[in-house]
Amino acid sequence: MAGVQQVPVHVEVALQPSCALEFSEIEQEVRRLIHGGGSTTIRDGPIDVSTSRVLSENVLTAKVTGLTDSGVDKVPFWHCDPCVHAFQLSPCGVEREVLDGDGDGEDVAAFDQWVLPAQELEGLWESLLLEDTIKAQLLDYATSALLFSDRQVSKHIISWNRVVLLHGPPGTGKTSLCKALAHKLAIRLGGRFQAAQLLEINAHSLFSKWFSESGKLVGRLFGHIAELAEDESTLVCILVDEVESLTTARSAAMSGNEPSDAVRVVNAVLTQIDSLRARDNVLVLTTSNVSKAIDLAFVDRADIKMLIGLPGVQARYSILQSCLAELMRTGIIDPPQHVPDCASELVRTALHTSCDMGVLAPARIGEGFIQLSYFGVLLFKTVGMSSATGCRVMSMGILLLQVAALAQGLSGRALRKLPFQAHAFFVHRSSTTLHHYLDALLQAVRTELQRRAQLETGSPV
Ligand SMILES: Nc1ncnc2c1ncn2[C@@H]1O[C@H](COP(=O)(O)OP(=O)(O)OP(=O)(O)O)[C@@H](O)[C@H]1O
Ligand SMILES: [Mg+2]
Structure with missing residues (x-):
C-alpha cells in the first residue's frame, strides 16, 4: 500500500517431508493468506493455514517469529511485509x-x-x-x-x-x-x-x-x-x-x-x-x-x-509460564487455565506497581498468598477487571509473578528444573490444579534458595 510503512514479518513454514511443491509456490500462498486479512493483527505464534488447501496439504507448521525479539507486539496485516521462509526439517539427528x-x-x-x-x-x-x-x-x-x-x-x-x-x-x-x-x-x-x-x-x-x-x-x-x-x-x-x-x-x-x-x-x-x-x-x-x-x-x-546474563523477573515469569503450559498440555496440571502473558496489561501493571510498593520484593514474599488479596484488590482497581474469570486469571498471574520475583538469581537452567522439583517434593499426586501447583512452585523456590545458601556457607541456614 502506497505511503504506508511496511514492517518485515518473518514467517517460517516447515513443510511435510512429502511436499513436492516449489518453495516459491508455498511462499506465494502464505503471502496471499496473510494479505487476505483472515487475521487483522499479526503477532508472533502459529498461523492458521486451514483455509488454504495447498498449505493444509503440505505444511507441518507455519509461524510468525521475531516480532517480540525486536520489541514489536503486533502489526496490522496491511502494514505487514511477509518474508516467508519455507524449509524441510532434517530428521537425521546428531x-x-x-x-x-x-x-x-x-x-x-x-x-x-x-x-x-x-x-x-x-x-x-x-x-x-x-x-x-x-x-x-x-x-x-x-x-x-x-x-x-x-x-x-x-x-x-x-x-x-x-x-x-x-x-x-x-x-x-x-x-x-x-x-x-x-x-x-x-x-x-x-x-x-x-x-x-x-x-x-x-x-x-x-x-x-x-x-x-x-x-x-x-x-x-x-x-x-x-x-x-x-x-x-x-x-x-x-x-x-x-x-x-x-x-x-x-x-x-x-x-x-x-x-x-x-x-x-x-x-x-x-x-x-x-x-x-x-x-x-x-x-x-x-x-x-x-x-x-x-x-x-x-x-x-x-x-x-x-x-548472556541471569534472567530478569520478566524472563523468569515467561520461562515458568512456558513450563506451566507444558504441564497443562500433559495433564499434570488439570484443568488447563489461562495464565496472562508477561506483556499483558495485568503483568506490566503488577510489575510497575510492585516497583512503587516493593510488594514483589523477595524479602516480602514470605508473607506469600496473604499479601495477594491486598495486591489483588489494588490491581483490580488499576486494571479494571470485573468478571469472575478475569479475577481468576489475574490471581494466577499474580501468584506466578510472586514465584518469579522470589526466584531472583536462578539461571534459566535452574528455573526449568523448578516445576519438576515442585512436583517431586510438594505435589505428591499425578495431577493437580494450577493454584496448587503454583503453591508448590513457591515452596520449591524457597527450598532451592535455601539449599544454595547452604552450599555457599557449608552449614544449615
Ligand atoms: N533465558 C533462558 N530462557 C529459557 N531457557 C533457558 C534460558 N537459559 C537457560 N535455559 C535453559 O537451560 C538449559 C541450559 O542451557 P545451556 O546449556 O544452553 O546454558 P549454558 O549457558 O550453555 O550453560 P553452561 O555455561 O553451564 O554451559 C537449557 O535447557 C535451556 O533451554
Ligand atoms: Mg554451555
Whole structure:
C-alpha cells in the first residue's frame, strides 16, 4: 500500500517431508493468506493455514517469529511485509564424528554434527527467553556478516570475522542460543545456501589425551571442517563450547605442568580458526562461562562479544509460564487455565506497581498468598477487571509473578528444573490444579534458595 510503512514479518513454514511443491509456490500462498486479512493483527505464534488447501496439504507448521525479539507486539496485516521462509526439517539427528587418535586405530570423539534445519532444534530459539533484544541483535549480526561476505566486501578495508563469543554465568542458555542461531540461520538464509551444517566441538576434548599429544589431530579435525566448507553453497556453523579451556591449557603450560604440548594445541586451534575466517560460508560460535578466563588472543578474534546474563523477573515469569503450559498440555496440571502473558496489561501493571510498593520484593514474599488479596484488590482497581474469570486469571498471574520475583538469581537452567522439583517434593499426586501447583512452585523456590545458601556457607541456614 502506497505511503504506508511496511514492517518485515518473518514467517517460517516447515513443510511435510512429502511436499513436492516449489518453495516459491508455498511462499506465494502464505503471502496471499496473510494479505487476505483472515487475521487483522499479526503477532508472533502459529498461523492458521486451514483455509488454504495447498498449505493444509503440505505444511507441518507455519509461524510468525521475531516480532517480540525486536520489541514489536503486533502489526496490522496491511502494514505487514511477509518474508516467508519455507524449509524441510532434517530428521537425521546428531551424529558423532570420530577421528583415529594416533593412527593406531583407536578413535577419539572429535565433534557432533547436525544437518540443518534439524528436527531436534526446531522451537529451541523460541524457548529461549532473554532480556532486551539479544536474539534480534545476534540474528542481525549474523545476517550482515554473511551478506558482507556474499557481496565480497574487501576485508582489507572493512574488517569482520564471523566469530561470535557468548559469555556469562552457567545455565543462562549460551550453548542453546548458539545451536538455535545456527538452526535459525539455516532457515532464514535458505535462499542463499542450499544446505547447512552445525558442528559442535567441545574445547575440553581438544585437550584429551590424544589431542594434547600433538597439534596434529587438531589439524586433522579442522581439515575435515575445511573440506565441508569447500562447498560454498553450504553454510557451516562451528560451535566451540567452553572456549576458556584454551586459556586454562595455556596457563597450565605457563606454570610448567604440561609445557609445549598444550601451547601447541592452543596455537593450532587459533591458527585453524584464522584460516576458517577466510571462508565466506563459515560462522564460528563460541561460548564461555568464565568470562575473565578467556584467552585474549581469542577475544580479539570475536566480532561480537555478548554477555548472556541471569534472567530478569520478566524472563523468569515467561520461562515458568512456558513450563506451566507444558504441564497443562500433559495433564499434570488439570484443568488447563489461562495464565496472562508477561506483556499483558495485568503483568506490566503488577510489575510497575510492585516497583512503587516493593510488594514483589523477595524479602516480602514470605508473607506469600496473604499479601495477594491486598495486591489483588489494588490491581483490580488499576486494571479494571470485573468478571469472575478475569479475577481468576489475574490471581494466577499474580501468584506466578510472586514465584518469579522470589526466584531472583536462578539461571534459566535452574528455573526449568523448578516445576519438576515442585512436583517431586510438594505435589505428591499425578495431577493437580494450577493454584496448587503454583503453591508448590513457591515452596520449591524457597527450598532451592535455601539449599544454595547452604552450599555457599557449608552449614544449615
Ligand atoms: N533465558 C533462558 N530462557 C529459557 N531457557 C533457558 C534460558 N537459559 C537457560 N535455559 C535453559 O537451560 C538449559 C541450559 O542451557 P545451556 O546449556 O544452553 O546454558 P549454558 O549457558 O550453555 O550453560 P553452561 O555455561 O553451564 O554451559 C537449557 O535447557 C535451556 O533451554
Ligand atoms: Mg554451555
